[in-house]
Amino acid sequence: MKICITSKSNESDSDIEPRFGRAPYFIMANTETGEFETKENPASSATGGAGIQAAQEVAKIQADVLITGNVGPNAYDVLSTAGIEVVTTSGVSVKEAIEQYNKGTLEKVSGPTAKAHAGMGRGQGRGGRK
Amino acid sequence: MIGSSKLVQTTPAVDMITTETPNMKITVASGKGGTGKTTVAVNFFLSVPKTSLLDCDVEEPNSNLFLHNDLEKVKEVTIPVPVIDEQKCEHCGKCADFCNYNALAALPQKVMVFSDLCHGCGGCSLVCPNDAISETGRNIGNIERSFSGQFHTGLLNIGEAMASPLIKELKNYAGENTVIMDAPPGTACPMITTVEDTDYCILVTEPTPFGLNDLKLAAEVVREMKIPAGVVINRAGVGDGGVEEYCQQTGLPIIMEIPYDRRIAEAYSEGIPFVETMPQWKDKFLQMFETIKEAVR
Known part of the structure; x- marks a missing residue:
């Protein structure tokens, strides 16, 4: 099984990134081989629709599970259409998040956990107003 | 009141208008x-x-609060948004790669369209190698005018983000x-x-x-x-x-x-x-x- 975790940096002991669409990195953990792979999130600096593009990337790398802090409505639509299980956690490292998931202490979400644009920083993401 | x-x-009090x-x-x-x-x-x-007046502040047009004209709708403005023919689509993802606004998500089995984010450029249908993308109109707002025809205003739908296409259309009503x-x-x-x-x-x-x-x-x-x-x-x-x-x-x-x-x-x-x-x-x-x-x- 492949687990994708949003991460603040490209190390498996770094903290998870609570924002999904604008997460700087995705870390993929393969539960069968115990291997880690990192990938930059191409959507992290998108002018708009970051969650959509990020979700498309997670589907492209064929993750079965996504562990993140929050997902917005558009990202959730894409992830659920792609059949990816979404679980949320906070304040832990990437490794700890995987342990939590394996122990079964993380709950699967059944809908968006944040409003659209919740992960935008100041001055970012106004690309919709064109 | x-x-x-x-x-x-009204005709000006002084004759300052050159012929x-x-x-x-x-x-x-x-x-x-x-x-x-x-x-x-x-x-x-x-x-x-x-002179004519166009209220291009289509998100909150307020010129008519001072003109008190009765207005009639002259046009419903739409922008073209993509419709995917899943029978023809081979899920190559070229459309989503092309879209600068992430209005398309190409999944291995399905392409999803987020119409609210679409700017209506039509690029996705051009890059599609399978001719699987057609376009449909999405209403973004209306153009209204006074009966004299001297005043036009755009009125963007509530919650709509695409003001510019409506303003562009409104400017076509500038007249002579x-x-x-x-x-x-x-x-x-x-x-x-x-x-x-x-x-x-x-x-x-x-x-x-x-x-x-x-x-x-x-x-x-x-x-x-x-x-x-x-x-x-x-x-x-x-x-x-x-x-x-x-x-x-x-x-x-x-x-x-x-x-x-x-x-x-x-x-x-x-x-x-x-x-x-x-x-x-x-x-x-x-x-x-x-x-x-x-x-x-």
Whole structure:
């Protein structure tokens, strides 16, 4: 099984990134081989629709599970259409998040956990107003 | 109340209009909101004969609060958004790669369309190798006009983000006369769409540090667009001399000052353009029109 975790940096002991669409990195953990792979999130600096593009990337790398802090409505639509299980956690490292998931202490979400644009920083993401 | 009756243009008291008036496109813009764009646009329109007015502030059009026209809908504006034919689609993902606004998500078994994010460029259907993308119209708002046809306004749907396509469509209703366009505030796409391809831009500001800060932004935009501009200082007498100093330094002409006057504020609060209660101001707007004509010539 492949687990994708949003991460603040490209190390498996770094903290998870609570924002999904604008997460700087995705870390993929393969539960069968115990291997880690990192990938930059191409959507992290998108002018708009970051969650959509990020979700498309997670589907492209064929993750079965996504562990993140929050997902917005558009990202959730894409992830659920792609059949990816979404679980949320906070304040832990990437490794700890995987342990939590394996122990079964993380709950699967059944809908968006944040409003659209919740992960935008100041001055970012106004690309919709064109 | 005078404000409840319809206002029409009247013949000016003085004969200042030259016979062969060139038909110009004049925008009334500002960086800062609430400086008096609509006040200037409406009073200018009522003072200068043979002009039309377009309210391009389609997110919150308010010119008609002062004109009291009955309006009729003339057009429903749509933008083209993609429809995917899943029978033809091979899920190559080229459409989603092309879209700069992430309005498409290409999944291994399905392409999802997020119409709200689509800017209607049509690029996805061009890059699709399987001809699987057709287009359908998505309504973004309407264009309404007064029965005289001298006034048009755009009205963007509530919650809609795509103001620019509606403004572009609205500008097609400019007609043959000189047209005055009330622009949206700020310096983002809707303002630029309004100012684009016009002959002159009136920048309305207030003489405060806030007004100055946003005037600078707007002035830089019109300078970049190579559109001649002049400044109207509204509520002159409040604040400081920063705006005048800036105009002097940059060679931006101040073409009118509207004083901070209780009578103007009272007329405004009742929905009455102040040229109706203080008709001597019509001459000042006509003078400003002459100044603009000179600058455009």
